[in-house]
Amino acid sequence: MRPIVVVPTYNEVENVPVLLARIAAVAPDIAVLIVDDQSPDGTAEAALSLAGAYPLLQVMTRTGPRGLGLAYVEAFQRVLGEGYGPVVQMDADLSHDPVHLPQLFAAARTYDLVIGSRYCRDGAVRDWPVRRILLSRLANCYVRAVTGVPTADATAGYRCWSRRALEAVDLPTVQSKGYAFQIEMAYRAHRSGMRITEAPITFCDRTRGSSKMSGRVISEAILVPWRLRLHGSLHQHAVVSTARPRVPR
Numbered sequence: 001m002r003p004i005v006v007v008p009t010y011n012e013v014e015n016v017p018v019l020l021a022r023i024a025a026v027a028p029d030i031a032v033l034i035v036d037d038q039s040p041d042g043t044a045e046a047a048l049s050l051a052g053a054y055p056l057l058q059v060m061t062r063t064g065p066r067g068l069g070l071a072y073v074e075a076f077q078r079v080l081g082e083g084y085g086p087v088v089q090m091d092a093d094l095s096h097d098p099v100h101l102p103q104l105f106a107a108a109r110t111y112d113l114v115i116g117s118r119y120c121r122d123g124a125v126r127d128w129p130v131r132r133i134l135l136s137r138l139a140n141c142y143v144r145a146v147t148g149v150p151t152a153d154a155t156a157g158y159r160c161w162s163r164r165a166l167e168a169v170d171l172p173t174v175q176s177k178g179y180a181f182q183i184e185m186a187y188r189a190h191r192s193g194m195r196i197t198e199a200p201i202t203f204c205d206r207t208r209g210s211s212k213m214s215g216r217v218i219s220e221a222i223l224v225p226w227r228l229r230l231h232g233s234l235h236q237h238a239v240v241s242t243a244r245p246r247v248p249r
């Protein structure tokens, strides 16, 4: 077992030092990979300057188009290649409390994917306005209805993946570039028969920095469940039919 925590960042210079200190307080022996998309505020440089204090810290600076999904796909491929696993994904904005890490890693001994869930029994959301909670709840109902993924919190960004599950989802073919990445990954894990569970977390609203949610990111998240429903099954069909080549008559 070589556990690692992967954290995508874009303009999180105020949050990264706090997050690293909180992770180290809970899990001092766990590696951390910061995946930054050339944040103009110098997040990557700030993280690199802390490498002396955290010997297990790695910082990866991406080039090319930016996006949460793009960053995760590249980072997950890298950590798989380096032999890490299980792999936790979490936001840098302190919405995901590292205090839950031990429980996520513990559940990952039995399950292929553990979702740090706001909406399962004992899960909670702190400091969000009612409007935001309703929107998030509605989004989850929508995703469940359209895709059939049976989890209460399929849009959650705090998760623990086994190597087996990250290998099963076929990372190079993941298409979602932004926030919809969470939905597509949950769908792929579910469709490939991975054992999925939800572990309760308390989600806190960000207090520093700003959200990267944009109109484009939201419209992708609205369309992706339909793409998965329609094209997801076509893809599976294509895989089945190419697996059995026709015998020429």
Ligand SMILES: Nc1nc2c(ncn2[C@@H]2O[C@H](COP(=O)(O)OP(=O)(O)OP(=O)(O)O)[C@@H](O)[C@H]2O)c(=O)[nH]1
Binding pocket: 007, 008, 009, 010, 011, 012, 035, 036, 037, 066, 067, 068, 071, 090, 091, 092, 093, 095, 179, 206, 210, 211, 212, 213
């Ligand atoms: N590498 C990378 N990280 C990103 C990108 N967009 C967002 N992130 C990071 O992904 C995490 C989640 O982004 P947020 O903006 O907090 O999105 P959110 O949590 O869905 O929205 P809020 O509730 O408004 O905070 C944070 O750690 C961001 O810094 C991106 O394009 N590239």
Ligand SMILES: [Mg+2]
Binding pocket: 091, 093, 095, 206, 211
């Ligand atoms: Mg956030």
